[in-house]
Amino acid sequence: MFSGSNIVLCFLSLSLLSPVAISEKCHPQDKKVLLQIKKEFNNSSMLSSWNPHTGCCGWDWIVCHSTTNRIRWLTFQAPDVPNTRLVGHIPASVGNLPFLERLEFQNLPKFTGSIPSSIAKLKNLMYLTITETNVFGPIPSFLGQLKNLELLELSFNKLTGPIPSSLSQLPKIRSLYLRSNKLAGLILDSFGLFKKPSPDILLSDNRLSGPIPASLGQIDLERLDLSKNRFVGDASVLFGSKKRLQYLDLSRNLFSFDFSKVDFPKSLGMLDLNHNNIYGKIPVALTKVEDLGLFNVSYNLLCGNIPQGGYLHTRFDVFAYYHNKCLCESPLPKCK
Numbered sequence: 001m002f003s004g005s006n007i008v009l010c011f012l013s014l015s016l017l018s019p020v021a022i023s024e025k026c027h028p029q030d031k032k033v034l035l036q037i038k039k040e041f042n043n044s045s046m047l048s049s050w051n052p053h054t055g056c057c058g059w060d061w062i063v064c065h066s067t068t069n070r071i072r073w074l075t076f077q078a079p080d081v082p083n084t085r086l087v088g089h090i091p092a093s094v095g096n097l098p099f100l101e102r103l104e105f106q107n108l109p110k111f112t113g114s115i116p117s118s119i120a121k122l123k124n125l126m127y128l129t130i131t132e133t134n135v136f137g138p139i140p141s142f143l144g145q146l147k148n149l150e151l152l153e154l155s156f157n158k159l160t161g162p163i164p165s166s167l168s169q170l171p172k173i174r175s176l177y178l179r180s181n182k183l184a185g186l187i188l189d190s191f192g193l194f195k196k197p198s199p200d201i202l203l204s205d206n207r208l209s210g211p212i213p214a215s216l217g218q219i220d221l222e223r224l225d226l227s228k229n230r231f232v233g234d235a236s237v238l239f240g241s242k243k244r245l246q247y248l249d250l251s252r253n254l255f256s257f258d259f260s261k262v263d264f265p266k267s268l269g270m271l272d273l274n275h276n277n278i279y280g281k282i283p284v285a286l287t288k289v290e291d292l293g294l295f296n297v298s299y300n301l302l303c304g305n306i307p308q309g310g311y312l313h314t315r316f317d318v319f320a321y322y323h324n325k326c327l328c329e330s331p332l333p334k335c336k
């Protein structure tokens, strides 16, 4: 009985003490840097918890390492109150948080400026996310120096210029998301150098152009989204029965190749080719890709009958097939 109440007491004091303990923790060097960042943001109300008289490990937007107290995560996401959003640009001083593994700026429309070179100092960085901001300028090639980077998410910004070839040489990169920017130019042949198996590459809604390099067909991609760009030419290298590809969106480009000759990965679950100049027939082999849940070849130059007997004519409606040169059979009208 006695020891039981002791245990309860012990639990009570632990639960009372531990929040205090965390908020006392802070590495002095990191604290100095964070207070500098707060100053660069003109003491934004989003940083009101960043009180110099308390330990930084208890502050908002921060995660510390449990034993060293070094800052591991600095993740800013817009709070519900819009006028508290951060105004300004990515502070150069983030480069002075050497143990940072995750750095995020999300949904901060009043955030502008370019990506500072000091980020190249963050050798432990694994996840870098800058999305839904007004950050502009080029994607700097110095990001290629972040050898531990696994995810680079720079979607929905105002970034311009080419995709630097240095990104494909990041040895651990798995996820490269650069959607909805104003990126232009070619995908370089060096993209075939991606080392990690089955990376995800999402480049939709940019101004990328030209043919895709053959080397892109040599990476074992899991998801590839090149939609809403200005790519031309042959994309058949992306297909192949031995691949692990699950998601392929090439819609709204100027791709032109013979669809009759394409072999499909068994894993394919989504194939969107709408609005291109793809010609030939729909291969019967496609009826064997049983997990296909989304398929769209509308607005191309395809001809011949839609393979019947499988699920192609039942699972997908007219709008998956309409506006081709001379496609026919269910769900479209019968061939003449």
Ligand SMILES: *[C@@H]1O[C@H](CO)[C@@H](O)[C@H](O)[C@H]1NC(C)=O
Pocket (backbone or CB within 6 Å): 039, 042, 043
């Ligand atoms: C931010 O707050 C600090 C401490 O309260 C103050 O000294 C400094 O002048 C403030 N800076 C701005 C830009 O408001």
Ligand SMILES: *[C@@H]1O[C@H](CO)[C@@H](O)[C@H](O)[C@H]1NC(C)=O
Pocket (backbone or CB within 6 Å): 040, 041, 042, 087, 088, 089
């Ligand atoms: C901070 O305040 C100064 C002086 O008022 C101003 O010039 C600067 O643009 C402000 N910076 C931000 C990020 O709001």
Ligand SMILES: *[C@@H]1O[C@H](CO)[C@@H](O)[C@H](O)[C@H]1NC(C)=O
Pocket (backbone or CB within 6 Å): 274, 275, 295, 296, 297, 298, 299, 316, 317, 319, 320
């Ligand atoms: C296929 O794409 C066309 C053109 O964008 C669109 O109108 C149609 O709704 C899509 N159909 C399906 C089933 O996704």
